[in-house]
Amino acid sequence: MISERLWLIGGTTESAELAAAIAAVSRPCTITVTTEAAQFLYPKTPVLQVWVGRLDTNQLEQFLQEQQIAAILDASHPYAVEISKMAMRVAAKQQIPYLRFERLAVDKPTESFPVISLNSFEALVAGDYLYQQRVLLTVGYKALPLFQNWQDKATLFARILPAVTSLETAIASGFSPDRIIAVRPPITAELEKALWQQWDISLVITKASGKAGGEETKRIVAAELGIPLIIIARPAIDYPQQTSDFSVALEFCKRYIAPLSEES
DSSP, X not given: OOOOEEEEEOOSHHHHHHHHHHHHTTXXXXXXXXXXXXXXGSXXXXXXXXXESOOOHHHHHHHHHHHTEEEEEEOOOTTOHXXXXXXXXXXXXXXXXXXXXXXXXXXXXXXXXXEEEESOHHHXXXXXXXXXXXXXXXSOGGGGGGGGGXXXXXXXXXXXXXXXXXXXXXXXXXXXXXXXXXXXXXOOHHHHHHHHHHTXXXXXXXXXXXXXXXHHHHHHHHHHHTOOEEEEOOOOOOOSSEEXXXXXXXXXXXXXXXXXXXXX
């Protein structure tokens, strides 16, 4: 008999911690990630399988059938809305239990702070926030094309992951090689501060990606250097059920997925 498995939508540091906990209780799990590099976040154990690639709507039902998915734990990045929406749709259609694991937001400090919160990238590029500023974009490569029309009205720098797709997108969006830095997080406060000072940055753009995404570090450095920080809010998604508690997520896995040792 083929064991029923958990689908863990991964690619984040939290998903790696969840995977280790799932493996410790011997629940068979298939983890999906979008890059080859991300698969190295996860422990090598027979109970875990890592699937690398991008799933689309046409592939998803076949994937669920082939992997014998009996429950879905969505620990994807807060801005990876496409995969979350697809997973919720197929979970509802096939009556598969779904739980969203949402990383905690950073607590907003009470003291005066040079932080501007915006609901979308569209609101940012439609305004005058960037005009004649030296701007550091720490927003991921997918958002960079939105800033192409600002290349002649501001001095834009992009920090991206060290991946070919990220670099190609940055260059196609008008970023010259001397305005691109490719580095894999986490970024220390010391490196963050040094980079802002090296490029004489006057404005930083980031996403509300939580502590794990470096948001807290950027807030601290922005306050220390007195540099305004614009934070793009997380997309508003109505999840059927969600948690930020690791123990709740693990209990969800144990409830719906039998231990591997009990499978025949």
